[in-house]
Amino acid sequence: MSATRHTRLLLFAAILLGAIYLFPLYWMYATALKSGSEIFAYPPTFIPRGLDFGIFAEVWATRDMGRFIWNSLVIATGSMALVALLGTGCAYVLARYRNVWIDIALFLVLMLQVLPASLMITPIFVGFSALGLLDFPRFAVMLAFTAKAMPFFVILVRATFMSIPAELEEAALVDGNSRIGAFALIALPLARNGILVSAILIFMQAFGEFVYSKSMIQDVTLQPASVGLNGFMGPNTVEWNKIMAYATIYVTPILAAFVLLQQRIVSGLTSGALK
Amino acid sequence: MTIQPQIELLSVNKHYGGFHALKDINVTIPKGSFVALVGPSGCGKSTLLRSLAGLESISGGEIRITGKAVNDTPPRHRDVAMVFQSYALYPHMSVRDNMSYSMRLRKASRAEIDAAVADVAAILGLGDYLDRKPNALSGGQRQRVAMGRAIIRNPKVFLFDEPLSNLDAALRVHMRKEIRALHDRIGATSVYVTHDQIEAMTMADHVVVLKSGVVEQQGAPLSLYDTPATKFVAGFIGSPAMNFVGGIVGDTGRAVTLDLPGAPSLPLARTMEPRRQVDVGLRPEHLSIETGGAPGIETTATSVESTGSVTYLYCGGDPEIVVVLSERERISQGDPVNLTIAPDKIHLFDPETGAALR
Ligand SMILES: Nc1ncnc2c1ncn2[C@@H]1O[C@H](COP(=O)(O)OP(=O)(O)OP(=O)(O)O)[C@@H](O)[C@H]1O
Numbered sequence: 001m002s003a004t005r006h007t008r009l010l011l012f013a014a015i016l017l018g019a020i021y022l023f024p025l026y027w028m029y030a031t032a033l034k035s036g037s038e039i040f041a042y043p044p045t046f047i048p049r050g051l052d053f054g055i056f057a058e059v060w061a062t063r064d065m066g067r068f069i070w071n072s073l074v075i076a077t078g079s080m081a082l083v084a085l086l087g088t089g090c091a092y093v094l095a096r097y098r099n100v101w102i103d104i105a106l107f108l109v110l111m112l113q114v115l116p117a118s119l120m121i122t123p124i125f126v127g128f129s130a131l132g133l134l135d136f137p138r139f140a141v142m143l144a145f146t147a148k149a150m151p152f153f154v155i156l157v158r159a160t161f162m163s164i165p166a167e168l169e170e171a172a173l174v175d176g177n178s179r180i181g182a183f184a185l186i187a188l189p190l191a192r193n194g195i196l197v198s199a200i201l202i203f204m205q206a207f208g209e210f211v212y213s214k215s216m217i218q219d220v221t222l223q224p225a226s227v228g229l230n231g232f233m234g235p236n237t238v239e240w241n242k243i244m245a246y247a248t249i250y251v252t253p254i255l256a257a258f259v260l261l262q263q264r265i266v267s268g269l270t271s272g273a274l275k
Numbered sequence: 276m277t278i279q280p281q282i283e284l285l286s287v288n289k290h291y292g293g294f295h296a297l298k299d300i301n302v303t304i305p306k307g308s309f310v311a312l313v314g315p316s317g318c319g320k321s322t323l324l325r326s327l328a329g330l331e332s333i334s335g336g337e338i339r340i341t342g343k344a345v346n347d348t349p350p351r352h353r354d355v356a357m358v359f360q361s362y363a364l365y366p367h368m369s370v371r372d373n374m375s376y377s378m379r380l381r382k383a384s385r386a387e388i389d390a391a392v393a394d395v396a397a398i399l400g401l402g403d404y405l406d407r408k409p410n411a412l413s414g415g416q417r418q419r420v421a422m423g424r425a426i427i428r429n430p431k432v433f434l435f436d437e438p439l440s441n442l443d444a445a446l447r448v449h450m451r452k453e454i455r456a457l458h459d460r461i462g463a464t465s466v467y468v469t470h471d472q473i474e475a476m477t478m479a480d481h482v483v484v485l486k487s488g489v490v491e492q493q494g495a496p497l498s499l500y501d502t503p504a505t506k507f508v509a510g511f512i513g514s515p516a517m518n519f520v521g522g523i524v525g526d527t528g529r530a531v532t533l534d535l536p537g538a539p540s541l542p543l544a545r546t547m548e549p550r551r552q553v554d555v556g557l558r559p560e561h562l563s564i565e566t567g568g569a570p571g572i573e574t575t576a577t578s579v580e581s582t583g584s585v586t587y588l589y590c591g592g593d594p595e596i597v598v599v600l601s602e603r604e605r606i607s608q609g610d611p612v613n614l615t616i617a618p619d620k621i622h623l624f625d626p627e628t629g630a631a632l633r
C-alpha cells in the first residue's frame with residue numbers, strides 16, 4: 001500500500017519536473033499563436049485567446065525560411081555523413097585494439113569533447129581562412145562541426161562495437177573473410193542500430209548548430225535557420241509572436257522525428273545493438 | 276607406409292608482451308588423427324589453437340599444415356575450420372546462412388549451397404531449424420550449428436575450442452561420442468581443446484598435456500595413464516586424481532617407506548637408488564583393502580561414499596588417501612583398513628623436478 005503511494009509520489013514529481021522542463025517549449029508554441037497586443041498583456045495569458053495559424057505561412061514567406069531551412073538541412077546532412085563515415089571506422093579501431101596509443105587517442109577524443117565551440121572557433125576560423133576554406137562556408141561549417149561532434153559519435157559507436165563479441169569476426173576470418181570483409185559483413189550489420197541512432201543524434205545537433213555558422217557564413221543566402229532566427233531578433237524586437245512562429249517551424253519537424261524515433265533511440269543507446 | 280603429417284608445430288613460441296604463453300611447443304599430428312590438447316585453465320590451450328587457426332601470430336618457430344609453412348598465412352587461406360567455445364554464431368543470420376556463410380564467401384552456386392546445407396543439416400539433425408535465428412535455438416542446437424558451419428567447409432583441419440563446456444553433463448557425454456563418430460566418418464584431422472581429461476582420454480588418439488605453456492607429455496591416452504612422465508601429468512590424468520605421499524627408498528632399494536603414521540613400507544617392482552627421497556603416486560583404483568597380513572598402509576577410513584557402482588574410501592588424513600573400490604565392501608567410518616597395491620602399480624617421482632623415476 002505504501003509502495004503504491006511511493007510510486008504515485010514519484011510519478012507526480014516526474015510530471016512536475018517534466019512540466020517545468022518543457023514549459024519554454026510550450027511558451028514558444030503559445031506565444032507564436034498570440035496576437036501582438038496579447039504578448040505584452042499583464043498578467044500574461046496562459047492560453048492564447050484567438051488562434052492565428054496564418055502567422056506561420058506569413059513568417060515562412062517574409063523571412064525566406066525555405067532557404068534557411070534548406071541550408072540547415074545541407075549542413076546537417078553533410079555533417080552527419082562526414083561524422084558517420086569517419087567516426088565509424090575510428091570507433092571500430094578504438095573498440096577492437098588495445099595498446100598505449102589507443103589509450104592516448106581515446107584520451108584526446110574525450111578531451112576534444114570538453115572544449116566548447118566558442119573557444120575553438122577562433123583558431124578554426126584563422127586556419128580555415130588561411131586554407132581558403134571560407135570560400136565554401138557551408139562546407140567549412142560541416143568540417144568544423146564534424147570535428148566538434150566526432151567524439152560524441154565515436155564514444156557511442158565504440159560502445160556498440162565493444163558489445164559485439166570479437167569471436168564473431170574471428171569466426172568470419174576462419175570462414176574465409178578478409179579483415180575488412182569481417183568488419184563490413186559481420187561487425188557493421190550488427191552495429192547498424194547503434195550507428196544509425198548516433199548519426200540521427202548528430203543530425204539533430206547539426207540542424208541546430210549556431211556558433212560556427214554565425215562566425216563563418218557571412219553570405220545570408222547560405223546561412224542556416226539558426227543564424228536566420230538570430231538575425232530576426234534585434235535589440236528593439238517587438239514581433240515576439242513571429243519569432244516564436246519561426247522557431248516553431250524550425251524545431252517542430254525535429255521534435256516530431258525525435259518523438260517518433262524515441263523508442264528506437266533509447267533502446268539503441270542502451271541495448272548495444274545486439275539481438 | 277609413412278603417415279603424412281597434417282600439422283607440424285616446430286618449437287612454437289608465443290609472447291604476449293612480457294608474458295611467455297607458449298614455450299617451445301613441438302607436436303606432430305598425422306592425417307586423420309584426433310588430437311586433444313588438455314591442461315588446466317590458463318595453460319595456453321586456446322592460444323595454441325588460435326595460433327593454428329591464424330587468429331594469433333606466433334613469436335617464434337614454425338607451423339606447417341600439409342607440409343607448408345603457414346606462419347604468415349591469414350586464417351582464410353589456411354583451410355581450417357574452427358568451433359568456438361561460445362559457438363560465435365552470426366546473430367543476424369539464419370541457421371542456413373550461418374552454415375553456408377563460407378560457401379557464399381567463395382561464391383558457390385545456389386544449387387551447390389542448398390545441397391551442402393541439406394546434407395549437413397541431415398547429418399546433424401538440424402533440418403527443422405534452418406530458418407531460425409541462433410537466439411531462437413537451445414544450447415545443444417547452437418552447438419550443432421557451430422559444428423555444421425565447420426563441417427560444410429570440408430577443411431583440412433578441424434579445430435575445437437572446448438565445444439562442449441556450455442552443455443549439461445548428459446548432452447556432453449552424448450556429443451562426445453557424436454563428435455568422434457563424425458570425425459571418423461569425415462576422415463578429418465581434428466585438434467580438440469578441453470580442460471576435461473575424461474573428454475581427452477575418451478575421444479582422442481593422441482593427447483597433448485600442456486602446463487603453463489609447456490608440453491608436459493604427449494602420447495596415446497593409455498600411455499599417459501600408465502606411464503606419466505611427470506607428477507603433474509600423473510595427477511591430471513585419471514579421476515579421482517592420483518594420491519601423492521612423500522617417502523624414502525629403503526636401504527636395499529627394493530622398498531619404499533612412506534611419510535605416514537607408522538612409516539608403512541611398500542615393496543617395489545624394481546631396484547631404486549637406496550635412501551633416495553621420492554614422491555610416491557598411488558592411483559585410487561589400484562589400491563585395495565587386504566585383510567590378510569600383506570604389507571600395506573595401516574590406516575582408518577575417515578569417510579565412505581558409495582555411488583552404487585563404486586565405493587570411494589577416504590583414509591587417514593594429512594595427506595588423505597582416496598581409494599576406489601568396485602566391489603561393495605562393508606566398511607564404515609572409523610574402521611581400520613590395510614591398503615595394499617601391486618608393486619608394479621607404484622609410481623615414483625623426483626620431489627624436486629617432478630619427473631617420473633623409472
Ligand atoms: N591477448 C592476451 N594478452 C596477454 N595475455 C594473454 C592474452 N591472451 C591470453 N593471454 C594469457 O595467456 C595464457 C594462456 O591463455 P589461454 O587463453 O590460451 O588459456 P587456456 O589454456 O585456453 O585457458 P582456459 O581453459 O581458461 O580457456 C593465460 O595466462 C592468459 O592470461
Ligand SMILES: [Mg+2]
Pocket residue numbers: 320321322
Ligand atoms: Mg581457452
